[in-house]
Amino acid sequence: MIEPTPRTSGETYFFRDRGQSDLLRLRLLPELIGRRRAAKTLRLWSAGCASGEEAYSLAILVDMLLPERDGWDIFILGSDINATALAKARRGRYGQWSFRITPPELQQRYFRSSGDEWELDERIRRMVSFRAGDLVSEPCPGGELRDMDLILCRNVFIYFGTDAVRAVADKLAAALSEGGYLMTGHTELMGHRVRNLQSRLFVEGVVYRRLAPLVPLPAGHRPPARVAPPPAVAQRAPGVPPPAAASAEDLLATARELADRGEYAGAEQACRRALSVAPLAPGPHFLLAQLAQLGGDFERAGKLLDQTLYLDPGCVAACLELAALCERTDKLPRARALRRAALDIVRALPGDATVEPYETTAAEMAQWLAQWSTAPAAPQSAPSPSRAS
Ligand SMILES: C[S@@+](CC[C@H](N)C(=O)[O-])C[C@H]1O[C@@H](n2cnc3c(N)ncnc32)[C@H](O)[C@@H]1O
Numbered sequence: 192m193i194e195p196t197p198r199t200s201g202e203t204y205f206f207r208d209r210g211q212s213d214l215l216r217l218r219l220l221p222e223l224i225g226r227r228r229a230a231k232t233l234r235l236w237s238a239g240c241a242s243g244e245e246a247y248s249l250a251i252l253v254d255m256l257l258p259e260r261d262g263w264d265i266f267i268l269g270s271d272i273n274a275t276a277l278a279k280a281r282r283g284r285y286g287q288w289s290f291r292i293t294p295p296e297l298q299q300r301y302f303r304s305s306g307d308e309w310e311l312d313e314r315i316r317r318m319v320s321f322r323a324g325d326l327v328s329e330p331c332p333g334g335e336l337r338d339m340d341l342i343l344c345r346n347v348f349i350y351f352g353t354d355a356v357r358a359v360a361d362k363l364a365a366a367l368s369e370g371g372y373l374m375t376g377h378t379e380l381m382g383h384r385v386r387n388l389q390s391r392l393f394v395e396g397v398v399y400r401r402l403a404p405l406v407p408l409p410a411g412h413r414p415p416a417r418v419a420p421p422p423a424v425a426q427r428a429p430g431v432p433p434p435a436a437a438s439a440e441d442l443l444a445t446a447r448e449l450a451d452r453g454e455y456a457g458a459e460q461a462c463r464r465a466l467s468v469a470p471l472a473p474g475p476h477f478l479l480a481q482l483a484q485l486g487g488d489f490e491r492a493g494k495l496l497d498q499t500l501y502l503d504p505g506c507v508a509a510c511l512e513l514a515a516l517c518e519r520t521d522k523l524p525r526a527r528a529l530r531r532a533a534l535d536i537v538r539a540l541p542g543d544a545t546v547e548p549y550e551t552t553a554a555e556m557a558q559w560l561a562q563w564s565t566a567p568a569a570p571q572s573a574p575s576p577s578r579a580s
Contacts, residue, residue: 202346203244213511219374220252236270236336242276331365361386369401387402390451443462459479476495507533507549
């Protein structure tokens with residue numbers, strides 16, 4: 192039996208988690224927009240949206256990435272169990288505390304000051320619809336809860352027991368289109384068995400991609416579904432690294448494939464073998480840092496990212512990942528310095544150069560990072576209710 196949702200907090204703010212905002216702005220949304228360019232449809236869902244900041248942040252990102260969108264059918268949904276929060280979301284008016292990490296330029300561009308509040312640009316407000324719903328008890332997919340390209344369900348699973356986490360993750364997987372993404376709060380699904388979702392490890396954390404075809408959900412609990420392994424590892428049993436003579440590049444490629452499939456122990460083993468062949472290669476250090484973060488070992492992750500930057504000082508991804516890690520662990524001056532370093536690196540590149548591993552140009556990335564370099568420091572602890580808007 193699934194236990195009822197306990198009392199929850201509606202804590203939220205615009206562009207929550209800079210690392211995940213980077214991931215959405217620089218990787219996931221451009222990929223999804225590219226994929227949908229022929230069909231001209233895009234379906235995004237903020238599940239557990241509280242007072243709407245997350246859903247509207249998505250709409251603002253879409254506006255930035257797709258300013259010319261005539262002929263597009265863009266559906267952005269915010270849903271929550273809390274009717275009071277939804278009423279606030281529909282109003283589209285927020286106190287300054289909702290902008291605690293928003294770059295001032297973005298706030299000025301998309302909001303109009305109105306007394307003590309900031310009123311969202313009507314154009315953006317209309318891009319989002321809201322609905323009441325209980326993720327645990329409501330059937331899904333169904334009605335408008337279907338064929339989503341992206342679902343954000345962040346800081347919601349933390350309120351659920353194990354059975355509810357599994358049931359809601361199953362429903363959200365079924366509500367995604369093939370290849371669509373589910374983004375949760377950091378580590379919210381770690382240790383839980385998720386079906387029909389393949390973890391994909393990005394610089395800024397793990398996201399889950401809907402497998403195709405959908406495996407019917409059994410009444411009992413089965414192990415998570417697996418995709419067919421990529422060709423490079425198809426001849427080997429999953430998790431078994433390549434033969435002893437493999438190059439560091441091959442071993443790292445294998446490690447990435449294993450990590451993408453959620454086989455973290457095998458990925459770590461392949462990384463270690465890559466380092467035994469090439470001890471000064473930055474790539475394995477970087478992947479080990481991501482794996483350490485996934486395991487919740489932030490101290491080790493930080494050390495590995497420092498080593499990555501020592502070995503490759505021009506690695507933008509390592510700067511941004513270490514910045515996001517510093518933000519999560521309250522080292523805010525260091526986080527700011529790292530974001531500035533990333534900005535300096537991309538500014539030194541030709542504007543049309545692609546910044547690896549992001550699928551974005553140096554010019555676009557510089558514009559995005561420049562906004563954040565003027566943004567206030569990210570808060571790390573929950574505010575007192577009196578400060579929350
Ligand atoms: C901490 S807020 C997260 C808001 C936003 N996703 C973010 O990360 O900033 C958690 C939200 O989850 C909602 N929630 C909790 N249980 C829910 C359920 N069973 N169905 C739908 N929403 C739920 C709460 O009402 C609350 O607004």
